[in-house]
Amino acid sequence: MAAQFNFSKETPPDSMFSDIQTLNKFHDDQFSQLVEFVFLFLIEPTKSERLVNQLEEFASENGVGPGPLKNVFKSLLVIPNSALKKSLSPTHVQEDLVNLGLSEEKANTFIEQWKTNLALLSRSALGQTLMVNQLVDMEWKFGVTASSSELDKVGNTFLQLKMVINTGNGTKNTYMELSLPQFYSFLHEMEKARASLEYLS
Template sequence: MLQLHFTNDTLPDNVSTDFQNLSKFSEQQFVSLTEILYQFLLEPKESERFLRQLTEFAGENGMSAGPLRALMKSVLLLPHGALKRNLTAEQVKADLLSLGLNEDKASHFSDQWRIHYPVLSRLAVGQTLMVNQLVDMEWKFGVTVGTSELQKTGNIFLQVNLFSFLNV
């Protein structure tokens, strides 16, 4: 089992295969795909553009769009996990090498990670904080007491109600 920085979970077999297939792309194709990927990561609401760019890339390079989308879905696991765990470019590169990407491509991807990480982490924090805004909070503290011939019984409880405004 691979020990990776970006996840503790066991990855499906297809993820490792997808990264090995990514290694088979030419340097120019890999750079183009990396550019498309980071553009999507920086503007996550532009998923239609991302899918259109992948379809165009597949057409220009004589491949099917479906397998390319599946490959990119696997590749996206790494930056999402890396963001959650605040990984450095070196850790990202180590994971890419472990997954079967060659040295040059892993270096290019991790260099792009180093460049874009500050903006990506700010976007992630912004999205996390804006999911639900707390509007009000109500709390109750209580104690229940009871006795029996055998022992004293009782519970202490704290009840918290959070009221939030949902950003949909």
């Protein structure tokens, strides 16, 4: 039976499986560098010129064809980009990467960077959402991790955020799960955004 994917309703094309499995051939430091490029671009999507330069430099330094590298990178980028829109958990993202054929070790590397960048990624995604949609309401509730495969995570406080967005065709609920430090960082950024809007108006 074919694996179900969280980031996509449909089974991804064969080319995507092939691209993701190609990543297993990269050394750990090379893979980490590519993942870093993915998150830098997701955080600052307007910096496309910087991304092109980074990929060209990477291809030149590592003896990789720029064309195939671009395809592999685009396939890798689809997953976190879709995951942010669907507010997927790190576990779901990791599951999808492994089901696409990425090794457990490399999937772990990706998820560690995902967790590290989550507050910035969420802020960037929210910023893009709010550029075209109006925030109607926001509410949050706290929770405590009762069980986890990682012992040090048990007892950690997390926060579930619900935002009601006016899309122009009605309202839509968007959900996010953040750790406490990520939430405080998020609130700080929201305050800065509000101050900027007040200044501009």
